Amino acid sequence: MNCTRKIDDDIIWVGADNRRLKLFEAVYNVPRGVSYNSYLLLDDKTALIDTVDRAVTDIFLENVEYALGGRTLDYLVVQHMEPDHSATLVDVLIRHPECEVVCNKKIFDMITAFKGAEVKAKIVKDGDVLELGRHKLTFVSAPMVHWPEVMVSFDMTSGTLFSADAFGTFGALSGALFADEVDFDRDYLDEARRYYCNIVGKYGAQVRSLLGKASALNIKRICPLHGFVWRENIDYYVNKYTLWSGYEPEERGVMIAYASVYGNTENVANALACRLREAGIKCVMHDVSVSEHSWIIADAFKYSHLVFASVTYNGGVFVNMENLLHDIAAHSIRGRKIALIENGSWAAVAAKGMTEILSSLKDVEFVGNPLSFKSALGADREAEVDALAEQIIKSI
Numbered sequence: 001m002n003c004t005r006k007i008d009d010d011i012i013w014v015g016a017d018n019r020r021l022k023l024f025e026a027v028y029n030v031p032r033g034v035s036y037n038s039y040l041l042l043d044d045k046t047a048l049i050d051t052v053d054r055a056v057t058d059i060f061l062e063n064v065e066y067a068l069g070g071r072t073l074d075y076l077v078v079q080h081m082e083p084d085h086s087a088t089l090v091d092v093l094i095r096h097p098e099c100e101v102v103c104n105k106k107i108f109d110m111i112t113a114f115k116g117a118e119v120k121a122k123i124v125k126d127g128d129v130l131e132l133g134r135h136k137l138t139f140v141s142a143p144m145v146h147w148p149e150v151m152v153s154f155d156m157t158s159g160t161l162f163s164a165d166a167f168g169t170f171g172a173l174s175g176a177l178f179a180d181e182v183d184f185d186r187d188y189l190d191e192a193r194r195y196y197c198n199i200v201g202k203y204g205a206q207v208r209s210l211l212g213k214a215s216a217l218n219i220k221r222i223c224p225l226h227g228f229v230w231r232e233n234i235d236y237y238v239n240k241y242t243l244w245s246g247y248e249p250e251e252r253g254v255m256i257a258y259a260s261v262y263g264n265t266e267n268v269a270n271a272l273a274c275r276l277r278e279a280g281i282k283c284v285m286h287d288v289s290v291s292e293h294s295w296i297i298a299d300a301f302k303y304s305h306l307v308f309a310s311v312t313y314n315g316g317v318f319v320n321m322e323n324l325l326h327d328i329a330a331h332s333i334r335g336r337k338i339a340l341i342e343n344g345s346w347a348a349v350a351a352k353g354m355t356e357i358l359s360s361l362k363d364v365e366f367v368g369n370p371l372s373f374k375s376a377l378g379a380d381r382e383a384e385v386d387a388l389a390e391q392i393i394k395s396i
C-alpha cells in the first residue's frame with residue numbers, strides 16, 4: 001500500500017503515525033497521536049534520513065521499500081539516536097546490507113551503545129558534504145536539541161532543512177504532510193507549543209544557537225522528525241521558536257494552577273479568575289489533579305503571569321502541585337510574575353514550600369504576599385482576593 005507522500009519528485013516522506021500511544025516518552029499524553037517522520041532522497045545515490053519508533057516498524061519498512069521501488073539504499077543518515085527515531089535502524093540495515101550509515105562521532109558511539117555492535121559508517125563533521133548526485137547534504141551539529149549527539153542536515157540543492165526534533169509537533173499527520181494543508185494556527189499551535197516546551201523547552205540557549213546557524217542558510221523547507229513539513233510561512237514558525245527559546249511569554253495574561261482536595265482552594269482560584277476576567281485579563285485554569293503536567297507547562301511558557309494555589313498536604317505542598325513545580329523548575333522557565341495562594345486547616349506551609357521550589361527560577365518576581373487561609377476563605381476576607389487581583393492586573 002502506498003502510505004508515502006512526495007515532498008517533491010525526489011524527496012519522499014516515508015514515516016508513519018501512531019494513534020495508539022498512551023504516553024510519548026513515557027510521560028506525555030498524546031490524545032491526537034504522533035508522527036515519526038523519515039525522509040528518502042532519490043538521486044544518483046539514495047539516502048534515508050532517520051528511521052522511526054519500534055511501534056510503527058511494519059508500515060515504515062513497507063513505505064521505504066515502496067519509495068525505493070527496487071533500488072538499493074546507499075546511505076542511512078542518522079541525526080538523532082533517541083529510539084523514537086533509531087529503534088528501526090538495524091531493521092533497515094539488515095534489509096540493505098550495502099547501506100552505509102552517515103553520522104557524527106557521538107552518534108556513532110551511541111549506535112554502538114544502543115545496538116551493541118559497530119555499524120559500517122561514514123563519520124561526518126559540521127560542514128562536511130555528502131554528494132548524492134544533484135542533491136548535496138551538509139551537516140550542522142545541534143547539541144541538546146534535544147540530545148547531545150543531534151545533528152541536522154541541509155540539502156543545499158533544494159534548500160531543505162532536515163531539522164531533527166526541532167520544529168516538530170505532537171499530533172498524527174493523518175494524510176496531511178505540509179503545515180499549509182491544515183489550519184495550523186487554530187488546530188496545531190497548542191500541540192506544537194506543548195511539544196516544544198516539554199521536549200526541548202529546557203534547552204532554550206541551544207535552540208537559539210541552532211536558530212543562529214540556520215539563519216545563515218537559505219531555507220525553503222523544514223522537515224522535522226515529528227509533525228508537519230513547512231514550505232510556506234516558515235517565518236511564522238521560526239518566530240514562535242524565537243519567542244519560546246527566549247522564554248518570552250506569548251500572551252500578557254494569567255495561568256492559574258490549583259491543587260484542592262475538597263474544593264475550598266479551588267473556590268478561591270475561581271473567584272480570582274472572575275475578578276481578572278472582569279478586568280478584561282485573559283485567564284486560563286488548570287486543576288493539577290486533572291491536567292497532565294505537559295499542558296500546564298505549555299501554558300506556563302505561554303502566559304506572562306502564573307498563580308499557584310495549593311492546599312497544605314501532610315506538612316508540605318500537595319503532591320501533584322509539588323511535582324508540577326519541580327517540573328516547571330526543571331524546564332528553566334524564567335521571567336514570569338508569580339502569585340501564590342495557600343490553604344491549610346491547621347498549619348499552612350504550602351506557600352513556603354512553593355516559594356522554595358520557585359525561587360530557583362531566574363528573573364521571577366512574586367506579586368504581593370501569598371494569600372493564606374484556613375480551610376475555607378470566608379466572605380469577610382473576599383477583599384483579599386480582590387486585592388490580589390488588583391496587584392496582578394497592575395503588573396500586567
Ligand SMILES: Cc1cc2nc3c(=O)[nH]c(=O)nc-3n(C[C@H](O)[C@H](O)[C@H](O)COP(=O)(O)O)c2cc1C
Pocket residue numbers: 259260261262263264265266311312313314315316343344345346347348349374375376
Ligand atoms: C490528606 C490530607 C492531608 C492534609 N495535611 C495537612 C497538613 O499537613 N497541614 C494543614 O494545615 N492542612 C492539611 N490538610 C488540609 C488541607 O490543607 C486543606 O485545608 C483542606 O483539604 C481544605 O481545602 P480544599 O477544600 O481546597 O481541599 C490536609 C488535607 C488532606 C486531605
Ligand SMILES: [Fe+2]
Pocket residue numbers: 080082146147165
Ligand atoms: Fe528526541
Ligand SMILES: [Fe+2]
Pocket residue numbers: 082084085165225226
Ligand atoms: Fe523525537
